[in-house]
Amino acid sequence: MGKTIRITVWNENRHEKKNPEVAKIYPNGMHGAIAEYLRTQSDFQVRTATLDEPEHGLTEEVLSQTDVLIWWGHSAHKEVSDEVVDRVHKRVVLDGMGLIVLHSGHFSKIFKKLMGTTCNLKWRVIGEGEKERIWVVDPSHPIAEGLNDYFEVEHTEMYGEHFDIPQPDNLVFISWFAGGEVFRSGCCYQRGRGKIFYFRPGHETYPIFYQPEVRKVIGNAIRWAAPVEGPKPNFGRAKPLENL
């Protein structure tokens, strides 16, 4: 827990406004529930941003002060402006901002742009939700810090393979679902100077973002994805370093 990490929690924040059931679970929005936890961590400095703010709350200034961006979206992916998506993309790839994509964010413009695939998958919501058991497959990874060899989400939406993503650079979690499916639930990627973590849990109709293990993983992922003062690549025409 070294220097302060500046975090922006971005949320579409539409279900919370339109669906009383969701509003009841997340009176301050899912971003609020996530931020609430993150604010308990002394090395985190936390702000939030939502779709309906000007520029979706992701102005050049906000991004330039963000080390790690958390992304939750679902019903309004198309309403996110391409300009903001390009801005976030550049900030990740060129400046090294970390990006944590949660649950239905798999279909967000920014995740698809960074992955290069459809990011499509199988899904199911049944009644009160089915059981998910999330297994750690890389116990050496900092994102697995403080976990047991699995944890459970008792009631949730199912996501199943095939999940159309590039093979992760490092795979940390695999989910088991009561209905018979599996899913690569914790996926690490490098894109340019930035690090990206996809984390599956988090459907809006369940209080998953209050669950301690889910919160711990998000915190771990933030510390893993925080920018490194690595080299700024010097692209373009280059003089020879040796006599030719």
Next chain:
Amino acid sequence: MGKTIRITVWNENRHEKKNPEVAKIYPNGMHGAIAEYLRTQSDFQVRTATLDEPEHGLTEEVLSQTDVLIWWGHSAHKEVSDEVVDRVHKRVVLDGMGLIVLHSGHFSKIFKKLMGTTCNLKWRVIGEGEKERIWVVDPSHPIAEGLNDYFEVEHTEMYGEHFDIPQPDNLVFISWFAGGEVFRSGCCYQRGRGKIFYFRPGHETYPIFYQPEVRKVIGNAIRWAAPVEGPKPNFGRAKPLENL
């Protein structure tokens, strides 16, 4: 060498028209030089397509009959229509068409879309071109079939790290340059049902596509990237496979 692989060699074909030096080296275009070799292989069925043809020669019909697409572009990446790029993208990710991206194709719309990064790099052209030595780092890979532990391109443009690509699923070649740089020159990726190989050699002002090792690698890569009759993913809502 099993069943026939249907190949389309796509070339921007502008340098050949505008630059007499290039036209002299490649009187039938770079696509012509590549196709000439591929036609010597009994398991290959070869056609070509170029930018200035209608729909760039990449109609739905042509793509539906293409198992592996080879891509060379440089000065006119922007002239490739987004519609054709999306068509190629879908054909790779959803249908499993192989894609071999050559040299300056690193900056093509289709490669950037599949990679999710800037695909930027260092480069240099000096006088008659400098020496590149391409080392095999995975001797078990089918793309290294028939090679020695390195081969040389005597006169070429330099490409240097940092090359802003995702970490390859499998890295086959690393280049050494006389001017002091290195480069990941043979990079394998899975994207959806498709396989992609980036191969560095091939600047238009040098007769590189006549070099036996370069031709052999392109042939090997085609056989590696040829589509597999793997599962067609069933995306979307799914019924449970177990009683819930």
Next chain:
Amino acid sequence: MGKTIRITVWNENRHEKKNPEVAKIYPNGMHGAIAEYLRTQSDFQVRTATLDEPEHGLTEEVLSQTDVLIWWGHSAHKEVSDEVVDRVHKRVVLDGMGLIVLHSGHFSKIFKKLMGTTCNLKWRVIGEGEKERIWVVDPSHPIAEGLNDYFEVEHTEMYGEHFDIPQPDNLVFISWFAGGEVFRSGCCYQRGRGKIFYFRPGHETYPIFYQPEVRKVIGNAIRWAAPVEGPKPNFGRAKPLENL
């Protein structure tokens, strides 16, 4: 389906001798059941070898004529001589022989030597065996050829994560188990000039090696793992390739 691949199916062949239940399922041994299928493939040339033969049937001569070795062991891993293990290891790493390790072969000396880890895991055999559902997570991979997006093994032993293996170079299958676990069931590795595939199914008390999908995967894996005429590395002291 090109040139002939020479296959040796190695089996410990002890359960078949000692356990009437196993002998009834596999009257010709598990190696016999596997070989029976492989012999139906026109590009395969098949022999078998077992633990109790001299040198476990894996003499220098046999190995020198083997392109891909299949390995099943369980109760007698310790009886495999270190000399033969070293011989197999060299043949994989230096000569490029493919190796397919099945099920309980995860604990064989040769697999542990190639992986560098304990290769330990969770396991369970309950009554008639529980259900396993094997999901394809890389539909572009030749080992997934001809499969649907999953297949089931109705009655089997469970293997669960954490499976202590290096992260696979390419992960092809993930298993779901009725009892609540997941497992990385199809794992590709490069080691030197050789390719290795670990495939989970295959407990001795179930007729799994007669199941069409299991047989198909083994056949696919053999074709994938067959040696490539890649470069023989020239290790040791090297003269400079440039003037120093």
Next chain:
Amino acid sequence: MGKTIRITVWNENRHEKKNPEVAKIYPNGMHGAIAEYLRTQSDFQVRTATLDEPEHGLTEEVLSQTDVLIWWGHSAHKEVSDEVVDRVHKRVVLDGMGLIVLHSGHFSKIFKKLMGTTCNLKWRVIGEGEKERIWVVDPSHPIAEGLNDYFEVEHTEMYGEHFDIPQPDNLVFISWFAGGEVFRSGCCYQRGRGKIFYFRPGHETYPIFYQPEVRKVIGNAIRWAAPVEGPKPNFGRAKPLENL
């Protein structure tokens, strides 16, 4: 820079005793030169150990108090006892101790055991040593923190591909050599609960371990490889988590 990391710098320490040229460069041994730097870092607690101490200085007690072990060996790999190698191996794989293997340590028993390959390579020492230029290929990686896009080692031994190692989980550095070779010089691996980093620089006849960039990389690698409080895997027979 969070909690204290306990480091043991292990060195064969034979060249320093036998070769006056080496003794002059490293009067306190290479381990002394490395430890000297590490002791300037407030989050590091440093001890050293050498081959000729009892149990090579790597008793159970020392290892149990070591978070990250640094390994330099060359002429006496065979003198390292198998018992100590097994002890280090267990400590990495089962307990998560980090391991940084330097230069000629590529041929140590412990590195070969963890890699599963021969770890062989090309090499050359010419006169005053030739120039190496180390390029960063993953600018997002914590091991690249504080570096420019390359750094040079002016006089060194050459190591060249093919380097017979498993494909790294993450590749951070590639070296260019004046004599015409390339080398994967910074390689990250997960093995069980532990993380391993191979770093090429460091021949005994050059003052490389005084070079600021080399020291910085070793420090970065230590912080990356420090153990994580991830799950202790529960191997062996497991009760079902669901009703069967």
